[in-house]
Amino acid sequence: MKLSFQKNDLLSTLQVVGKAVASKTTLSIMECILVDATEGQIRLTGNKNDFGIESICPGDILEPGKIALEARLFQEIIKRLPQTEGKNILLSTEENGNCTIQCEKSVFKIMGRNPDEFTSLPSVEKQEIVEISQLSLRNMINQTIFSTASGENNKKMTGEYFEIIDNQFSITALDGHRIAIRKTELSESYDNCSAIVPKEVLSELSKIISGGLEDKVEICFSKQYLQFSFEDTIVVTQLVEGEYFHVRQMLSSDYETKIRLNRKQFLENIDRARILARDNDKQPLILKIEDQSLSLKIVSDIGRMDAEMPVQQEGKDLLIGFNPTYLMDALQNIEEEEVDLYFTISRSPVFIRDQEESYNYMILPVNFNAEAVG
Amino acid sequence: MKLSFQKNDLLSTLQVVGKAVASKTTLSIMECILVDATEGQIRLTGNKNDFGIESICPGDILEPGKIALEARLFQEIIKRLPQTEGKNILLSTEENGNCTIQCEKSVFKIMGRNPDEFTSLPSVEKQEIVEISQLSLRNMINQTIFSTASGENNKKMTGEYFEIIDNQFSITALDGHRIAIRKTELSESYDNCSAIVPKEVLSELSKIISGGLEDKVEICFSKQYLQFSFEDTIVVTQLVEGEYFHVRQMLSSDYETKIRLNRKQFLENIDRARILARDNDKQPLILKIEDQSLSLKIVSDIGRMDAEMPVQQEGKDLLIGFNPTYLMDALQNIEEEEVDLYFTISRSPVFIRDQEESYNYMILPVNFNAEAVG
Numbered sequence: 001m002k003l004s005f006q007k008n009d010l011l012s013t014l015q016v017v018g019k020a021v022a023s024k025t026t027l028s029i030m031e032c033i034l035v036d037a038t039e040g041q042i043r044l045t046g047n048k049n050d051f052g053i054e055s056i057c058p059g060d061i062l063e064p065g066k067i068a069l070e071a072r073l074f075q076e077i078i079k080r081l082p083q084t085e086g087k088n089i090l091l092s093t094e095e096n097g098n099c100t101i102q103c104e105k106s107v108f109k110i111m112g113r114n115p116d117e118f119t120s121l122p123s124v125e126k127q128e129i130v131e132i133s134q135l136s137l138r139n140m141i142n143q144t145i146f147s148t149a150s151g152e153n154n155k156k157m158t159g160e161y162f163e164i165i166d167n168q169f170s171i172t173a174l175d176g177h178r179i180a181i182r183k184t185e186l187s188e189s190y191d192n193c194s195a196i197v198p199k200e201v202l203s204e205l206s207k208i209i210s211g212g213l214e215d216k217v218e219i220c221f222s223k224q225y226l227q228f229s230f231e232d233t234i235v236v237t238q239l240v241e242g243e244y245f246h247v248r249q250m251l252s253s254d255y256e257t258k259i260r261l262n263r264k265q266f267l268e269n270i271d272r273a274r275i276l277a278r279d280n281d282k283q284p285l286i287l288k289i290e291d292q293s294l295s296l297k298i299v300s301d302i303g304r305m306d307a308e309m310p311v312q313q314e315g316k317d318l319l320i321g322f323n324p325t326y327l328m329d330a331l332q333n334i335e336e337e338e339v340d341l342y343f344t345i346s347r348s349p350v351f352i353r354d355q356e357e358s359y360n361y362m363i364l365p366v367n368f369n370a371e372a373v374g
Numbered sequence: 375m376k377l378s379f380q381k382n383d384l385l386s387t388l389q390v391v392g393k394a395v396a397s398k399t400t401l402s403i404m405e406c407i408l409v410d411a412t413e414g415q416i417r418l419t420g421n422k423n424d425f426g427i428e429s430i431c432p433g434d435i436l437e438p439g440k441i442a443l444e445a446r447l448f449q450e451i452i453k454r455l456p457q458t459e460g461k462n463i464l465l466s467t468e469e470n471g472n473c474t475i476q477c478e479k480s481v482f483k484i485m486g487r488n489p490d491e492f493t494s495l496p497s498v499e500k501q502e503i504v505e506i507s508q509l510s511l512r513n514m515i516n517q518t519i520f521s522t523a524s525g526e527n528n529k530k531m532t533g534e535y536f537e538i539i540d541n542q543f544s545i546t547a548l549d550g551h552r553i554a555i556r557k558t559e560l561s562e563s564y565d566n567c568s569a570i571v572p573k574e575v576l577s578e579l580s581k582i583i584s585g586g587l588e589d590k591v592e593i594c595f596s597k598q599y600l601q602f603s604f605e606d607t608i609v610v611t612q613l614v615e616g617e618y619f620h621v622r623q624m625l626s627s628d629y630e631t632k633i634r635l636n637r638k639q640f641l642e643n644i645d646r647a648r649i650l651a652r653d654n655d656k657q658p659l660i661l662k663i664e665d666q667s668l669s670l671k672i673v674s675d676i677g678r679m680d681a682e683m684p685v686q687q688e689g690k691d692l693l694i695g696f697n698p699t700y701l702m703d704a705l706q707n708i709e710e711e712e713v714d715l716y717f718t719i720s721r722s723p724v725f726i727r728d729q730e731e732s733y734n735y736m737i738l739p740v741n742f743n744a745e746a747v748g
Contacts, residue, residue: 073649073676080646106646110677272454272480275447302447303484 001065003037004087005057007078007103013044013057014075016233019204020046020053021071032068034118035091037061045121046071051201051237052121053208060087067093068113077101077108121236124227128193130164130219132186134211134230137219140171140182141206143333143359147173147180148199159196159240161247162219162226166190172247173199178326179247179362180333193221196240205235251351251362255342259289260312263339266294267331269307273298274324276305284321284366289313289343298324320346321368330361375439377411378461379431381452381477387418387431388449390607393578394420394427395445406442408492409465411435419495420445425575425611426495427582434461441467442487451475451482495610498601502567504538504593506560508585508604511593514545514556515580517707517733521547521554522573533570533614535621536593536600540564546621547573552700553621553736554707567595570614579609625725625736629716633663634686637713640668641705643681647672648698650679658695658740663687663717672698694720695742704735 014033022030034045042061045054081089081103090102099112141160149157154176161172167190170183209217209230220227228235270285276298277283288295289311296307320343330352331339342351346365353360388407396404408419416435419428455463455477464476473486515534523531528550535546541564544557583591583604594601602609644659650672651657662669663685670681694717704726705713716725720739727734 076649077646080642080649082642105683106643106679106681108646108650108677108679268454268456269480272451272482275450275454276482303482305480305482307480309479 002063002092005059005089006087009058017044017046017053020048022048029117033071036066053235056232066115068115068118124222124225128221133213134209134215135213138206141202144173144180146329149175161244163194181360201237257315257318257343270324276300276302284368285324286321290317321366326363376437376466379433379463380461383432391418391420391427394422396422403491407445410440427609430606440489442489442492498596498599502595507587508583508589509587512580515576518547518554520703523549535618537568555734575611631689631692631717644698650674650676658742659698660695664691695740700737
């Protein structure tokens with residue numbers, strides 16, 4: 001095999017497919033990137049346990065062939081080669097797997113791996129293909145993913161729930177203490193479909209779909225896999241098995257108290273309070289809503305903080321406690337200057353949502369001893 | 375005690391004295407900052423095992439007094455208070471050590487520590503006071519400190535050697551494999567004096583002397599301590615005991631081979647070579663000087679790299695091996711576009727130095743098996 005590349009083309013393709021390369025495994029072929037130039041295009045593939053990325057790299061095929069190369073080493077070499085304009089990076093392999101990477105007067109010789117050991121991506125049987133803007137998908141993932149669980153206790157909580165109903169696309173994440181939902185309207189209607197997508201894949205995906213509102217991603221739903229296609233790249237992931245939680249039953253639009261407040265000011269007050277909860281994440285932040293005003297209070301072994309800010313209050317007064325970090329996570333992922341919070345009683349969750357429910361963040365309250373915090 | 379501050383004044387003073395606060399100790403008073411407003415000024419002090427920093431903070435003394443406050447907590451609170459223009463931060467303490475920090479509608483109550491437990495800085499008996507620009511001192515420290523040793527095997531190697539001879543000020547660091555020396559001319563002459571300064575202190579000091587060429591530091595030499603004074607701040611450090619190495623005997627200005635080369639190009643080639651030495655820092659980079667050209671070669675379990683670059687050669691051809699990281703460290707701390715390297719034989723060190731010896735970096739070579747690397 002003999003290929004020539006321009007440095008930046010090869011480097012950016014490696015950075016994309018490198019997201020699906022295992023970093024420490026016992027199966028060392030999973031630490032490799034497959035370079036396949038047998039079918040008229042130079043196709044690079046990374047394939048981890050549960051997801052894989054394939055991307056076409058611009059370049060010239062001087063002699064077809066394929067090889068698997070250790071991803072980290074391959075990337076480091078390309079990154080450090082001289083920055084030149086032309087297709088000056090020459091990658092060539094011999095029968096025995098010896099691989100030479102040359103650029104101007106720098107020559108690397110490393111050992112390649114047998115490309116036949118490499119597991120190729122599953123071919124996805126296409127059921128429904130949905131088109132969405134890269135910007136929307138990226139934002140929706142980033143604005144919900146913090147609400148997934150990390151442990152292995154409940155596998156379904158470690159994924160995000162993708163759901164299409166007509167022309168509505170929503171992403172839901174929950175971890176047992178909170179729910180995050182983002183919804184958007186698609187430009188056309190589709191058959192209803194859904195999938196639980198592992199969060200790890202989405203976290204990597206959100207880094208490589210860097211396009212804007214006009215750039216599209218195709219999401220292809222199938223029984224066992226989800227496939228994302230955009231530009232010269234496809235990402236294929238296994239799905240989390242099982243039926244997702246019945247989230248709609250946990251939501252409610254009734255409320256007894258509604259406050260509208262300045263999001264940034266609220267965030268700054270919560271951030272202050274968190275200083276005193278640093279050694280104990282369970283220390284509740286207590287909110288007191290009364291007379292168009294919100295008081296915040298936290299009491300811990302370290303000390304005590306009191307703060308106060310004006311709000312537009314509708315309905316009853318209320319005293320309620322929350323994990324301050326959960327409040328921050330939700331508020332940091334909203335862009336609006338003013339937000340609405342909906343409460344019922346002190347044992348019921350708060351909902352932070354807009355009119356159209358393009359976002360809806362639910363957070364369960366925390367019990368506290370009202371006497372002790374004076 | 376009752377004091378009022380402007381947020382930025384207090385925050386920047388805390389960041390300075392905070393450099394001399396222990397982060398995890400059994401003596402928890404060493405994790406504190408002393409606030410002393412008993413003598414007409416607000417003096418903040420941090421004092422670690424072997425060095426301390428004291429700085430005057432602008433502010434109003436409404437009621438004199440002193441208190442010790444946990445440094446990290448104190449900093450975090452001030453950092454997160456509202457950003458206001460006036461002296462709106464109010465710090466007040468009660469007899470029992472209760473401390474209130476208030477800014478607008480945010481109020482923190484934390485426990486202070488007994489200020490009498492706090493060890494004050496030693497008073498330094500002034501022998502010789504040397505004045506140098508903040509910029510020069512900062513650069514000289516940063517450009518040599520990488521050559522100090524980290525272990526406890528040889529305490530003297532963990533410090534930097536400060537030496538004044540007439541109007542010459544030099545800083546020397548060595549770790550058994552290499553020596554780094556930076557020298558500068560002072561604006562006047564002083565009595566000869568010297569000290570071995572712990573590198574940890576210098577590393578923190580270089581972060582807080584942020585001034586330019588016109589801003590001065592006074593270095594006060596005494597038997598047991600060194601004191602740096604600048605603006606409203608003093609830094610006092612214990613010295614490393616003992617006599618420093620006789621470095622002058624290790625230097626030599628004779629050479630058999632001299633090459634002048636482009637520093638950046640050399641650095642890029644070394645950086646490339648280091649990819650293949652990543653699992654084994656001892657893997658030598660082999661330099662071959664011949665016919666006005668420098669070949670670089672490295673061979674490891676991972677693979678092999680060859681590169682070549684033009685040099686201006688004077689004297690004999692040479693084949694010699696080095697730890698690539700040591701070469702990089704020295705070259706990265708030189709600003710000149712072109713540098714001169716002086717060699718004698720393959721078992722003798724290289725010297726990278728300029729004409730005036732404002733810098734002189736010595737690196738010992740590494741043995742290698744010339745056969746094996748073909």
